[in-house]
Amino acid sequence: xxxxxxxxxxxxxxxxxxxxxxxxxxxxxxxxxxxxxxxxxxxxxxxxxxxxxxxxxxxxxxxxxxxxxxxxxxxxxxxxxxxxxxxxxxxxxxxxxxxxxxxxxxxxxxxxxxxxxxxxxxxxxxxxxxxxxxxxxxxxxxxxxxxxxxxxxxxxxxxxxxxxxxxxxxxxxxxxxxxxxxxxxxxxxxxxxxxxxxxxxxxxxxxxxxxxxxxxxxxxxxxxxxxxxxxxxxxxxxxxxxxxxxxxxxxxxxxxxxxxxxxxxxxxxxxxxxxxxxxxxxxxxxxxxxxxxxxxxxxxxxxx
Amino acid sequence: xxxxxxxxxxxxxxxxxxxxxxxxxxxxxxxxxxxxxxxxxxxxxxxxxxxxxxxxxxxxxxxxxxxxxxxxxxxxxxxxxxxxxxxxxxxxxxxxxxxxxxxxxxxxxxxxxxxxxxxxxxxxxxxxxxxxxxxxxxxxxxxxxxxxxxxxxxxxxxxxxxxxxxxxxxxxxxxxxxxxxxxxxxxxxxxxxxxxxxxxxxxxxxxxxxxxxxxxxxxxxxxxxxxxxxxxxxxxxxxxxxxxxxxxxxxxxxxxxxxxxxxxxxxxxxxxxxxxxxxxxxx
Numbered sequence: 209x210x211x212x213x214x215x216x217x218x219x220x221x222x223x224x225x226x227x228x229x230x231x232x233x234x235x236x237x238x239x240x241x242x243x244x245x246x247x248x249x250x251x252x253x254x255x256x257x258x259x260x261x262x263x264x265x266x267x268x269x270x271x272x273x274x275x276x277x278x279x280x281x282x283x284x285x286x287x288x289x290x291x292x293x294x295x296x297x298x299x300x301x302x303x304x305x306x307x308x309x310x311x312x313x314x315x316x317x318x319x320x321x322x323x324x325x326x327x328x329x330x331x332x333x334x335x336x337x338x339x340x341x342x343x344x345x346x347x348x349x350x351x352x353x354x355x356x357x358x359x360x361x362x363x364x365x366x367x368x369x370x371x372x373x374x375x376x377x378x379x380x381x382x383x384x385x386x387x388x389x390x391x392x393x394x395x396x397x398x399x400x401x402x403x404x405x406x407x408x409x410x411x412x413x414x415x416x417x418x419x420x421x422x423x424x425x426x427x428x429x430x431x432x433x434x435x436x437x438x439x440x441x442x443x444x445x446x447x448x449x450x451x452x453x454x455x456x457x458x459x460x461x462x463x464x465x466x467x468x469x470x471x472x473x474x475x476x477x478x479x480x481x482x483x484x485x486x487x488x489x490x491x492x493x494x495x496x497x498x499x500x501x502x503x504x505x506x507x508x509x510x511x512x
Numbered sequence: 513x514x515x516x517x518x519x520x521x522x523x524x525x526x527x528x529x530x531x532x533x534x535x536x537x538x539x540x541x542x543x544x545x546x547x548x549x550x551x552x553x554x555x556x557x558x559x560x561x562x563x564x565x566x567x568x569x570x571x572x573x574x575x576x577x578x579x580x581x582x583x584x585x586x587x588x589x590x591x592x593x594x595x596x597x598x599x600x601x602x603x604x605x606x607x608x609x610x611x612x613x614x615x616x617x618x619x620x621x622x623x624x625x626x627x628x629x630x631x632x633x634x635x636x637x638x639x640x641x642x643x644x645x646x647x648x649x650x651x652x653x654x655x656x657x658x659x660x661x662x663x664x665x666x667x668x669x670x671x672x673x674x675x676x677x678x679x680x681x682x683x684x685x686x687x688x689x690x691x692x693x694x695x696x697x698x699x700x701x702x703x704x705x706x707x708x709x710x711x712x713x714x715x716x717x718x719x720x721x722x723x724x725x726x727x728x729x730x731x732x733x734x735x736x737x738x739x740x741x742x743x744x745x746x747x748x749x750x751x752x753x754x755x756x757x758x759x760x761x762x763x764x765x766x767x768x769x770x771x772x773x774x775x776x777x778x779x780x781x782x783x784x785x786x787x788x789x790x791x792x793x794x795x
Contacts, residue, residue, distance in 0.1 A: 214620060221619030223698040228613050228625060231606035231673070237647065238666025239632050242640035249642065256646070306535070311528055314535065320782065321539040324546060327778040327785070329727040331746035332767045335753055336549045339760065345561040347548055354564070381542075386789055393790035444638060445729035449750055463638040463730075470642055471737060481642055492639040 246492075249485035256470065256481030268486030277457060278487060281465035282494075284372070288461055289440040291376050296436055297429070299380070300387030307388070308395045319392075323385035330382065334449025337378050341365050365451055368458035375450055375459055379443060387436065394428035395421075430506045437502065441495055462491045546771075552764035560760050575765035583756065585766045587741070588748035592770075594657055595732075595744060596725040599665035603721045604714055607668060611676020612702055616683075633670050637730050640667075645734050657742055660735050664725050672717045675791050679713045680706065712787070719781055720788040726774055745770040 212220070250268055254261035272278045303322065307315045325333065341348050341364035349361040364374040398421055444463035447453065453460035453468065460468070470484030552560045553575055554568040580586045613619075614626065644663055645654070653659035683706065691701045707714075732744040743751065749766045756762060778785055 217620050221617065224613045224617050224619045227609040227702075231610040231668070232625070234602070234606060234662070234666040235629070235632070235668065238644055238663055239635065239640060240628070241647065242643035243632075243635060245643035245646070246639060249646075256642070306531060309528075312531065312535075314532055318535050318539055320779070321543055323782075323785070324543055324775065324778075326789075327723060327727075327774050328546065328771045329729075329746050329774070331727075331729040331750055332549075332770050333545075335749055335763070336545060336767055338753075339552075339764075340545050340548065347544070347564055350564050389786060389789045442637060445746075448733075449729070449753075466638050467730075467734075471734065481646075485642055488639050488642065492635065 243492075246485045246489055249482055250489045251486075252482040254480075254482040255478055261482070264482075268483045269490065271483065272487050272490060277460070278465060280457065281460045281462045282491070284459070285441055285461040285463075285491075287372070288376060288379075288443060289437055291373075292379050292440050293433065293436045295380050296384055296387045297433060300384055301391050303384075304388050304391035304395055308392055319388070322388055325382045326385040328382075330445040331449045333378065333382055334446050337450055338365060341374060366455055368455055371451055371455065371459045375443075375447055378450065379440070379446055382446065383439065387432065390428070390432045390435075391425075394425040394432070397428075398424050434499070434502045434506065438495065438499060462487070466491065549764050549767050549771075552761060553768040555761055555764075557758075557760050560764070572761065575761040576769070578759065578762040579752075579766040579769060583748070583752050583762060583766055584740075584743075585745065585748055585752075585769050588743050588745045589769060591657060591742055592726060592744040592746075595661045595664055596722055598661045599725045600718050600721045602661075602665040603668055603672060604717055606665075607672040607717065608676050608707070608710070608714070609702070611673045611678075612680050612706060614673065615677035615680035616688075629670050629673065637667065641730060641734055644731070648735065654735060655739050655742070660732060660742060660744075663731055663735065664728060665721075667731065669720070669724075671791060672720065675713050675717060675788075676710065679710050683709055712784075715781070715784045716788040716791065719777075719784040722777065723774065723785070 218225075251263060251265055252261045253264045253267070306312065307319050309315065312318075340346055343349060343361040343363040343366065346361075348364065349358075352358045353361065362370065364370050402420060402424070403416075442463065443461060444467065447459055447461060447464055448467065451459045453464040466484050466488050469479075469487060470481050471479050547566050551566040551568055554571045554573075555575075556572055559569060580589075614622065648654035648659040648663060651659070653662070687705055687709075688701060691705045696704065727746065728744070729746045729750075732747045733750065736743045736747055740751070745766075749763065749770055752759075752763055752766050
């Protein structure tokens with residue numbers, strides 16, 4: 209059978225093209241086009257609210273890499289990632305192992321409870337947590353003081369030393385349900401006879417886990433780590449509503465930095481969309497770089 | 513009696529009992545913040561900061577009245593509802609069509625299309641938000657719900673398409689051929705044969721999109737910067753915090769208005785939430 213000419217192929221597939229059109233238009237408008245435009249905007253000296261925009265080449269980038277707030281935020285984003293992802297992976301795994309047990313009658317109930325924060329609007333969680341961690345009679349401090357764990361209230365969100373760990377803790381709490389679900393999906397791919405066979409061979413406890421279960425769930429682990437790592441770099445709503453990057457910029461991650469330079473004007477400075485785009489592009493490229501790196505690592509591990 | 517003894521006697525059962533109790537305590541602490549805000553929404557300001565107890569002395573329904581009318585949460589509720597419902601419809605129809613074609617047919621350019629899609633998976637929202645804002649301004653739809661709804665639907669996770677494509681690709685070919693024999697065209701085959709088969713995926717994608725649209729924050733906060741009338745609930749509560757920052761109980765009520773519908777939806781349709789979330793790593 210010889211191949212049809214391209215024009216005929218395209219004509220035969222006309223319905224296919226029609227079907228992919230609506231989604232392609234939307235994605236083009238709200239994902240592809242913005243990506244392209246942010247590259248262009250980043251070359252402009254432009255406030256975003258007037259038509260006046262001046263082409264200034266790479267000057268925004270030059271300014272960004274020389275701004276220490278930029279690098280602080282940049283590094284803080286990665287601190288956030290390295291501080292939360294391992295905790296989520298390990299904790300989620302432990303919980304999933306327990307809840308994967310058929311004998312545990314209340315497992316579905318616990319699963320629901322742990323998943324509950326995931327479906328709760330993130331902005332609301334951020335706002336509620338400012339109450340919960342308030343130094344003025346907030347429940348967290350009240351609990352710590354009534355159990356004599358501390359003698360004076362801790363200003364969790366007002367102290368530059370405690371603010372980031374607190375936000376990271378809330379982040380883990382908010383999204384742990386997702387990690388648990390990922391792990392449960394992974395554990396459910398381990399066939400029952402593998403457990404049974406291992407039991408017969410006398411593999412118990414940690415040996416069962418290290419030699420039998422872990423190799424099976426490892427490919428999942430890599431995907432989970434990848435998804436979690438990218439997720440941990442997108443924390444704008446939580447931090448914006450909990451601390452808005454404060455106090456004294458001590459919880460300002462990259463997305464907050466971009467938002468602040470683009471829109472927020474309370475410091476009396478002009479909003480600078482062009483500059484914010486440059487910071488965003490720099491950031492997007494960094495994230496992409498990490499994703500690709502992880503993807504390559506993933507491929508290598510899978511081949512083994 | 514004998515059953516009870518059995519229960520204690522077996523070593524494993526004791527272990528499970530301990531684990532269960534540990535999980536019950538853990539669960540209580542886990543959802544305490546959510547229970548706390550629910551209870552605060554029925555308390556007076558004075559009572560909120562009084563103690564750790566969760567049961568209010570008396571149900572103060574006026575908190576909800578203040579939030580719903582005074583802080584405009586009623587309006588924001590319907591804004592959010594419209595955005596959510598319309599964006600779910602748009603997303604299900606467009607990604608369903610896309611997934612169908614990708615999952616069942618091959619045509620010139622398919623690989624390129626998939627490649628472009630995959631490459632957008634990890635684009636942070638913060639990266640596209642400024643041009644989206646500018647685009648809506650230029651199209652003159654940034655001041656009403658149309659722009660916000662379209663942008664919410666447009667930021668579609670690729671996972672929806674993959675869920676549809678995966679499902680459609682497993683439908684037996686015979687079904688389609690039978691439809692063709694009956695003289696059904698491309699569109700009719702899709703609507704009357706294929707679509708009814710994918711109800712589980714439609715449900716899963718809908719749920720995920722509801723979750724995304726209802727809870728989204730970055731996009732609505734940017735789009736509604738100059739237009740308080742089209743705020744969503746999340747943005748409304750955030751603005752509430754800035755404007756009436758001493759009205760704790762009102763804010764708790766506003767928070768409950770925002771989170772309760774989704775929590776109820778989740779409790780009833782948990783299966784689809786779980787499938788949607790797990791689809792991301794299974795694929």
